[in-house]
Amino acid sequence: MLIVGELINASRKQIADFIKDRNVAEIQKVAKDQWEAGADYIDVNAGIFVGEEAELLRWLVQIVQEVVDAPCSIDSPDPQAIEAALSVHKGIAMINSISLEKERFEKLLPIIAGSDLKVIALCMSDEGMPETTEERVKVADKLINALVQNNIKEENIYVDPLVQPIATNHIFGKEFLNAIDEITKRFPTVHTMCGLSNVSYGLPNRKFLNQTFAVMAIAKGLDGLIINPLDKEMMARIIAAETLIGRDLYCSNYLKAYRDKKFEF
Helix, strand or coil, rough: HHHHHHHHEEECHHHHHHHHHCHHHHHHHHHHHHHHCCCCCCEEEECCCCCCCCHHHHHHHHHHHHHHHCCCEEECHHHHHHHHHCCCCCCEEEEEEEECCCHHHHHHHHCCCCCCCEEEEEEEEEEEECHHHHHHHHHHHHHHHHHHCCCHHHEEEECCCCCCCCCCCCCCHHHHHHHHHHHHHHCHHHEECCCCCHHHHHCHHHHHHHHHHHHHHHHHHCCCCECCCCHHHHHHHHHHHHHCCCCCHHHHHHHHHHCCCCCCC
């Protein structure tokens, strides 16, 4: 399971304040805490700072990679901001994200075409947000093929079928899970990824719902999550789910987590 730590996002007030104040120590602490908790990538987002995003993304990448030995997920639809961040990035970054929306696709494609960058590919088109499994798979099929035709390796593509709030339509959870299953079967070398917190929007006890949904999605083949890795219960359930579906040879990861007391919370 590939974990993208989601916490350095300017849409969070505390992080926005840290960025505005250029509070290096606090941002580095958030990055380091996520990395030590198990994040493989550290997401960086400065989207609310209009006119400053490129400069701030570049700065965020630099200060994050000063303290963690991990790549960043560069979270922006702006090609100039992404290029600025990539100019100082160490290792292979992840781009979060491209979609089948014509303007977004054409703007970001020159940056990622022919590269070794990891790419989160949203199942979104100019027709809007897909609701059914069939709609998601149709967009995924077109998007994957378009990326591959531009020399992006299938194993570098992380398809996000887009989670929607179950409180607004009772089918949304099931349709997302079925899309994960279908995409995984059709494209066995492509990865799947999601930020799943939307599923519980508007409902009580959101963390519990998110944790349960993560386990269900892993059972369908999901192999990437954009989450808060400081949520110990979530991380423990991910380890357990991966063991139960056979991704943990000899249960070694599970046993190590048990020895490290990761199931105590």
